[in-house]
Amino acid sequence: MQRLSVPAIWDGMTALVLGDLSRLFFVAAPFTLLPSVAVQLFVPPLPPNPLDVSGQQLLWAFLLPALLGNFAQLAITALMLRTSITPRTGFAVALPLWPGFMVALLLASAPVALGFMLLVLPSFYLYARLLFLLSAVTVAEPARPLALLQRSWALTAPVQAQLFLFVIVALFGVVGVLMMTSVAGAALDVVARALGLEAVGRFVVAVCGGIASTIVAIAGAAVSVFVYRELAP
Numbered sequence: 477m478q479r480l481s482v483p484a485i486w487d488g489m490t491a492l493v494l495g496d497l498s499r500l501f502f503v504a505a506p507f508t509l510l511p512s513v514a515v516q517l518f519v520p521p522l523p524p525n526p527l528d529v530s531g532q533q534l535l536w537a538f539l540l541p542a543l544l545g546n547f548a549q550l551a552i553t554a555l556m557l558r559t560s561i562t563p564r565t566g567f568a569v570a571l572p573l574w575p576g577f578m579v580a581l582l583l584a585s586a587p588v589a590l591g592f593m594l595l596v597l598p599s600f601y602l603y604a605r606l607l608f609l610l611s612a613v614t615v616a617e618p619a620r621p622l623a624l625l626q627r628s629w630a631l632t633a634p635v636q637a638q639l640f641l642f643v644i645v646a647l648f649g650v651v652g653v654l655m656m657t658s659v660a661g662a663a664l665d666v667v668a669r670a671l672g673l674e675a676v677g678r679f680v681v682a683v684c685g686g687i688a689s690t691i692v693a694i695a696g697a698a699v700s701v702f703v704y705r706e707l708a709p
Contacts, residue, residue: 480635480706482642488702492556493694500552500694503563507548508693509686511541516682545693546581547574552697553611557704569615577614580621584610600647604639605632611697612704631707639703646699650692657688 493500519537550570555561561569584606591598609628617627632639661684668677 480638482645485642489695489699492698492702501690503551504548504690504693507544508690511544512686512689513682515541516685549611549693549697550574550577552694553615553701556701557615573614573618576621580610580624583621584625600643601640604643605629605636608639609700609704612700653691654688657684660684
């Protein structure tokens with residue numbers, strides 16, 4: 477298990493992403509980039525008071541993009557685990573697994589959210605044990621949602637400390653990606669507005685946000701696949 481240090485996990489994840497980035501981005505973008513752009517351009521901004529948010533606003537702004545993004549993650553995971561298959565086959569593999577994957581996510585979200593409310597660090601630990609490998613386990617070892625979580629918990633037991641530390645490091649990586657794309661979008665928006673192209677500026681900002689979402693989804697699938705390959709018999 478010495479290979480599964482934090483730097484080794486990071487290197488393994490980046491190697492998987494960069495090794496097939498164009499195909500992975502092509503597969504993920506319709507389910508991550510396009511919904512993100514649509515939400516930014518066509519969904520009204522949410523009210524500042526959370527109590528004023530309607531169910532319809534939650535559906536279009538959060539629930540539907542999350543559902544599509546998780547489907548993309550399964551398809552990407554299938555492509556990484558079975559490198560010889562086509563994107564079409566990846567979608568075919570992901571589709572029947574998608575409902576069970578979503579149920580498993582919901583089951584795991586409760587303890588992770590509770591850990592976050594009690595203290596932030598327990599939520600990172602629970603995420604590492606329950607959700608870190610979930611997409612790879614779902615594709616490689618299809619089972620009922622609770623069995624998927626039990627398998628994830630068992631596989632991560634020998635390297636729980638390394639995964640816990642990686643989740644903390646990865647959080648900074650995600651924040652960094654979001655910040656860079658946000659700054660780039662804001663800068664291009666300023667230029668577009670200065671030229672009187674406000675609509676173009678809004679579109680550029682939305683695209684930058686969608687690119688960030690796509691990169692995070694691909695990286696999440698890649699790290700799940702890499703660690704699963706190291707841990708699974």
